[in-house]
Amino acid sequence: MAKGVDKQITLESASAYFRNGMSLMVGGFGGVGAPPTLVNLILEKNINDIFLISNDTGFPWIGPGKLITEKRVKKLIASHIGSNPEAGKQMQEGSLEVQFVPQGTLAEKIRAGGMGLGGILVDVGLGTVVEVNKEKVSVNNKEYMIEPALIADVSIVYAKKADRYGNLIYDKSARNTNPLVATAGQITIAEVEEIVPVGSLDPEEIVTPGVFIDYIIQSKGVDWKWVWELKQGTGSQEGQPSK
Amino acid sequence: MGLGIETRHRIARRAALEISYGMIVNLGIGIPTLVADYIENDLHIMLHTENGILGMGGSPEAGSEDGNLSNAGGYPVSIHPGASYFDSATAFGIIRKGLLDVTILGALEVSERGDIANWIVPGKRVPGMGGAIDLAQKAKKVIILMNHTDKYGNPKIVRNCSLPLTVKEGADMIITEKAVFHCEDGKLVLREIMSPYTLEDVIQTTGASIVVDEHISVFQ
Numbered sequence: 493m494a495k496g497v498d499k500q501i502t503l504e505s506a507s508a509y510f511r512n513g514m515s516l517m518v519g520g521f522g523g524v525g526a527p528p529t530l531v532n533l534i535l536e537k538n539i540n541d542i543f544l545i546s547n548d549t550g551f552p553w554i555g556p557g558k559l560i561t562e563k564r565v566k567k568l569i570a571s572h573i574g575s576n577p578e579a580g581k582q583m584q585e586g587s588l589e590v591q592f593v594p595q596g597t598l599a600e601k602i603r604a605g606g607m608g609l610g611g612i613l614v615d616v617g618l619g620t621v622v623e624v625n626k627e628k629v630s631v632n633n634k635e636y637m638i639e640p641a642l643i644a645d646v647s648i649v650y651a652k653k654a655d656r657y658g659n660l661i662y663d664k665s666a667r668n669t670n671p672l673v674a675t676a677g678q679i680t681i682a683e684v685e686e687i688v689p690v691g692s693l694d695p696e697e698i699v700t701p702g703v704f705i706d707y708i709i710q711s712k713g714v715d716w717k718w719v720w721e722l723k724q725g726t727g728s729q730e731g732q733p734s735k
Numbered sequence: 736m737g738l739g740i741e742t743r744h745r746i747a748r749r750a751a752l753e754i755s756y757g758m759i760v761n762l763g764i765g766i767p768t769l770v771a772d773y774i775e776n777d778l779h780i781m782l783h784t785e786n787g788i789l790g791m792g793g794s795p796e797a798g799s800e801d802g803n804l805s806n807a808g809g810y811p812v813s814i815h816p817g818a819s820y821f822d823s824a825t826a827f828g829i830i831r832k833g834l835l836d837v838t839i840l841g842a843l844e845v846s847e848r849g850d851i852a853n854w855i856v857p858g859k860r861v862p863g864m865g866g867a868i869d870l871a872q873k874a875k876k877v878i879i880l881m882n883h884t885d886k887y888g889n890p891k892i893v894r895n896c897s898l899p900l901t902v903k904e905g906a907d908m909i910i911t912e913k914a915v916f917h918c919e920d921g922k923l924v925l926r927e928i929m930s931p932y933t934l935e936d937v938i939q940t941t942g943a944s945i946v947v948d949e950h951i952s953v954f955q
Contacts, residue, residue, distance in 0.1 A: 521787075522805070522807065522809040523809065524786070524805050548865070551809075570863060571863055571864065571865050571866065572862060572864070572865035573861075573862055573863050574865070575809070580862070590863075594868040595866035595869060596823075596824075596828075596866060596869040597827075597869070599823040599826075600824055600827065603824045615872075616831065616872055616873065617868050619900065619902070619903040620868060620899065620900045621899050652803070664788075664801065664803045664820055665786050665803065665804055665805055665806075666802075666803035666804075667820055667821070667822055668786045668822065670822070671822045672822055672824055699822075714803075716809075
């Protein structure tokens with residue numbers, strides 16, 4: 493069924509797409525560029541047993557890190573969890589299954605999923621634990637690992653601006669993994685700061701074509717600015733914000 | 736970290752000498768970040784960051800930070816003329832294709848053949864490799880900045896790494912508070928001693944075989 497040209501929905505309608513046990517891909521890098529309104533919605537709707545795919549686990553109270561802190565995630569694929577001690581703790585306790593993937597390989601596995609490919613050939617990590625249990629292939633006399641593509645039941649991303657068709661424009665380094673994650677969901681929901689009418693964006697400046705986007709919701713505002721405000725201040729580096 | 740701020744800056748200042756005109760450079764967290772302070776503006780270096788900037792500048796003035804403009808560690812940065820933004824796949828395409836001239840990283844252990852271990856202490860510290868493997872394997876030149884010994888005084892430059900590797904034979908240079916080593920043809924060549932340490936200090940606290948360059952010098 494055609495999705496139509498007006499993809500803006502309410503937050504309440506968006507909640508229908510989140511289910512217990514879903515695989516969920518979240519855009520963002522260190523929490524910056526992660527969609528806070530949608531992450532909060534998942535928390536409010538008591539979604540559990542999530543299989544999370546994300547570049548990292550942000551900070552305990554920023555980005556997808558919140559889902560970990562609230563124990564909503566049972567399995568995780570990420571490149572890094574170092575800025576979220578709660579993720580490390582749950583992994584050591586055995587309540588969170590973690591699979592680490594080198595950052596560039598993870599980005600490319602997601603991109604491959606979004607671009608309809610079966611996987612990628614990559615040599616990053618040969619000679620390290622990364623190659624354990626990996627299928628290998630020789631192409632042009634060079635050895636590569638076969639890394640299967642990644643897709644998710646639901647992808648959530650953050651964009652600075654969108655038209656109602658879901659054409660997305662990002663902002664500076666808050667772009668990061670969002671354009672990749674946006675393409676790799678069976679359903680992709682974009683949280684957008686500024687939603688404009690169809691036709692008011694220059695087609696040349698659109699980064700993610702709206703065809704990849706199923707729904708857009710209005711952001712309630714981003715919360716990652718204080719990642720570094722907290723770290724620069726005298727307060728806890730990892731704690732919940734006091735404001 | 737164990738090293739005083741002055742020592743950390745001396746290591747960074749030495750590392751900056753490896754950066755020349757027009758290079759594409761990625762700096763890791765910790766001491767490597769300090770290297771940016773010692774790169775002259777007229778070298779027109781393009782700093783690369785994994786979250787998608789080429790042409791990153793220093794910290795903005797307090798009050799003018801932009802929440803959507805940060806380095807890979809999440810700290811606010813600025814940009815230089817000619818900078819570009821791109822997604823993470825492109826950021827790592829730049830790395831994988833070999834377009835980075837230099838990456839400067841920290842490490843837990845480096846072997847005499849240049850094997851690097853810097854992402855995991857099994858059972859103790861398991862943060863994930865992030866972009867370390869991509870960077871260490873694919874940059875044209877890999878410079879390791881680290882303490883010469885760990886907090887117990889054990890050598891971090893060793894015959895064989897005991898920790899899981901980030902990359903095999905990936906390091907080109909090691910700069911510590913005591914010395915500057917070059918990894919050449921599977922050998923560790925000692926070229927500089929950092930003042931005020933002595934050759935004896937360096938040999939005693941290095942857990943690997945060293946070739947001492949006949950033109951060894953002292954870095955102040």
